[in-house]
Amino acid sequence: MDLCHRLRDAAKPYWDASVNHRFVDQLLAGDIADEVFGRYLVQDFRFCDTFVRLLGAAVCAADDPEARLTHARQLSVLAGGEYRYFIDSFEALNIPESQWKNPTLSEPTQAFIALMEKACDSQDYALMLVVLVVAEWLYLEWAQRAGNTLPPRPEHRDWIVLHNEPDFVRWVGFLCNELNRVGAERDFETLREPFVEACQIEQRFFDMAFDGMR
Numbered sequence: 001m002d003l004c005h006r007l008r009d010a011a012k013p014y015w016d017a018s019v020n021h022r023f024v025d026q027l028l029a030g031d032i033a034d035e036v037f038g039r040y041l042v043q044d045f046r047f048c049d050t051f052v053r054l055l056g057a058a059v060c061a062a063d064d065p066e067a068r069l070t071h072a073r074q075l076s077v078l079a080g081g082e083y084r085y086f087i088d089s090f091e092a093l094n095i096p097e098s099q100w101k102n103p104t105l106s107e108p109t110q111a112f113i114a115l116m117e118k119a120c121d122s123q124d125y126a127l128m129l130v131v132l133v134v135a136e137w138l139y140l141e142w143a144q145r146a147g148n149t150l151p152p153r154p155e156h157r158d159w160i161v162l163h164n165e166p167d168f169v170r171w172v173g174f175l176c177n178e179l180n181r182v183g184a185e186r187d188f189e190t191l192r193e194p195f196v197e198a199c200q201i202e203q204r205f206f207d208m209a210f211d212g213m214r
């Protein structure tokens, strides 16, 4: 089994709980409450801001010229389509700028930002890849649960398609290959610990969307 699959196995309870979370069930069905989805998106917009910094750090830390360019290209996805998605969805959900610009950060948002900042500060490419792989591969897995019929509202449908379209599948494949490559010489435990922590936070991030709901 390759390194990425061994890491995923080590985090199986949190990984599976996230991929099969009721948030995902309701999003795929298109019947997620606006309050729940809006709370999630406002926090995720802050998450994505730090994610941009992490990708920038990966551009800097990657040991291979081709890999640097692949990370740089993905930055343009975040700055382009992904940013547009958030702005359009805030409008569709009637969330004013005053609410999404400077929200109070939830506990899992803070925890994720701290983990990403730690990876940035470490200048350790393998550690950055661990966080990137969890964030992207786990999202690919839940989005691949979607069948042929997607929910009708663009803010639901586009959030699924962003995470299962062919370019995204290739990006996740690249990240996993990179981690398998640069992590091969590393002590498994030093990668397992942040991988499992990131999966635990992913689960709490979905939980957070339902805070204050039944």
Ligand SMILES: Cc1ncc(C[n+]2csc(CCO)c2C)c(N)n1
Binding pocket: 044, 047, 048, 051, 074, 077, 078, 082, 134, 135, 136, 139, 163, 202, 205
């Ligand atoms: C909590 C949380 N975890 C992972 C992702 C996935 N993700 C983060 S940035 C990005 C853009 C493409 O690289 C994607 C897909 C998310 N949005 N929110």
